């Protein structure tokens with residue numbers, strides 16, 4: 001089992017159609033992609049890299065990223081994709097931890113040499129041109145034999161707290177993840193196209209696997225990132241287009257559609273499916289998204305440790321407004337995906353009844369093999385095959401999981417548990433509020449008090465008194481923020497997740 005076989009298979013059955021696109025420009029067919037990846041594999045092998053060795057990909061989104069990723073797999077190597085926005089010092093830490101031998105970079109993200117490598121290749125240079133030139137017949141370059149439990153991807157966690165850990169993902173993990181997409185997320189045919197707007201080094205790049213399995217097209221936007229106008233335009237030309245979008249990106253797509261006067265029919269001309277996940281999607285946001293862009297959303301919940309696969313909320317469940325519990329479902333992350341079991345447990349790992357809140361546990365073939373060179377962290381995270389996600393939530397009687405927060409984000413005020421997300425959901429429905437994040441700040445009387453950081457919409461700012469009245473009408477008194485801090489923007493990491501640790505520090509400093 002080697003993920004490189006997915007490429008060889010398509011190069012045999014569908015060799016010639018343009019498959020990879022650089023913006024609107026055709027970049028490679030399956031056969032060209034295979035010839036380039038096989039060429040890369042051959043030269044990496046000749047340079048002495050052996051199956052299991054690690055190769056870093058530190059690149060902005062680029063069509064060549066796909067060729068290098070599959071080239072590494074073709075040679076049996078382990079890819080270590082690194083977010084293009086990381087500081088070189090952070091990348092050097094990862095290189096050291098992963099004991100990576102080579103790195104492929106784009107010059108914009110790594111203008112200098114990174115320490116700790118045997119070799120660094122600028123993926124766009126003339127030197128790379130010879131390294132990456134295609135072989136005449138990819139069939140002549142054998143794909144390295146890999147077992148299902150061999151590593152394919154070392155996935156460094158986004159590290160919102162502490163040092164990132166290397167999540168070990170195997171060929172089996174990623175193959176199962178790819179196949180699951182067709183059952184739990186979306187049907188894909190060779191006519192479809194996936195556009196990589198979020199960083200390919202993270203979850204977004206993994207969408208290449210199911211789309212290659214289905215022989216679909218792969219589109220890297222010319223901007224290399226998230227430009228809603230560009231994405232709508234690409235969709236009009238290359239439809240049917242799908243994309244993965246964190247909730248902040250969904251919000252930008254919807255803002256753009258609204259500002260440009262685009263409605264659900266226009267959205268349908270550009271997008272077949274928008275898969276969202278990676279961070280909480282607030283009820284107010286998804287309802288607005290459905291109104292503006294129509295029923296083209298599917299939600300996934302997963303984490304680096306079980307990529308893309310824990311639960312999914314299907315297009316049908318999202319759009320089924322006639323269901324009596326539609327709003328509850330819309331606020332949930334859906335039901336367990338097909339290859340995994342999901343349960344909610346107390347601290348001893350005992351199942352909790354429906355409706356009770358505990359930690360979310362996941363078991364199945366997508367769960368990581370462990371953390372790289374970190375048996376202590378592995379033993380804490382995976383017990384008897386169950387992954388302890390660190391997420392807190394509850395299951396309903398139908399198996400829909402609703403996430404509350406990360407366990408570390410929970411706050412306790414006057415002895416009562418408060419889930420920041422619940423307060424955020426309410427504040428987001430208040431007039432004039434664009435974004436909000438709630439954290440706890442230490443308080444001598446209550447232990448902790450609720451502090452809300454609010455980004456206002458353009459126009460008159462909502463007053464504290466108005467927000468307080470809004471909360472009083474909707475949630476228990478003790479959950480109301482004791483303090484509001486109005487900010488221009490929320491601090492976020494490279495994947496659009498709000499940095500609650502930073503906000504907690506700010507809230508503490510203001511106490």
Ligand code: AMP
Pocket residue numbers: 157158203276277278279280281299300301302303304305333389391403406
């Ligand atoms: P990462 O490993 O960086 O992908 O982060 C995974 C974490 O993001 C999960 O453990 C959750 O806390 C959060 N997350 C992922 N998907 C969702 C979702 N659909 N809704 C809410 N939070 C999510």
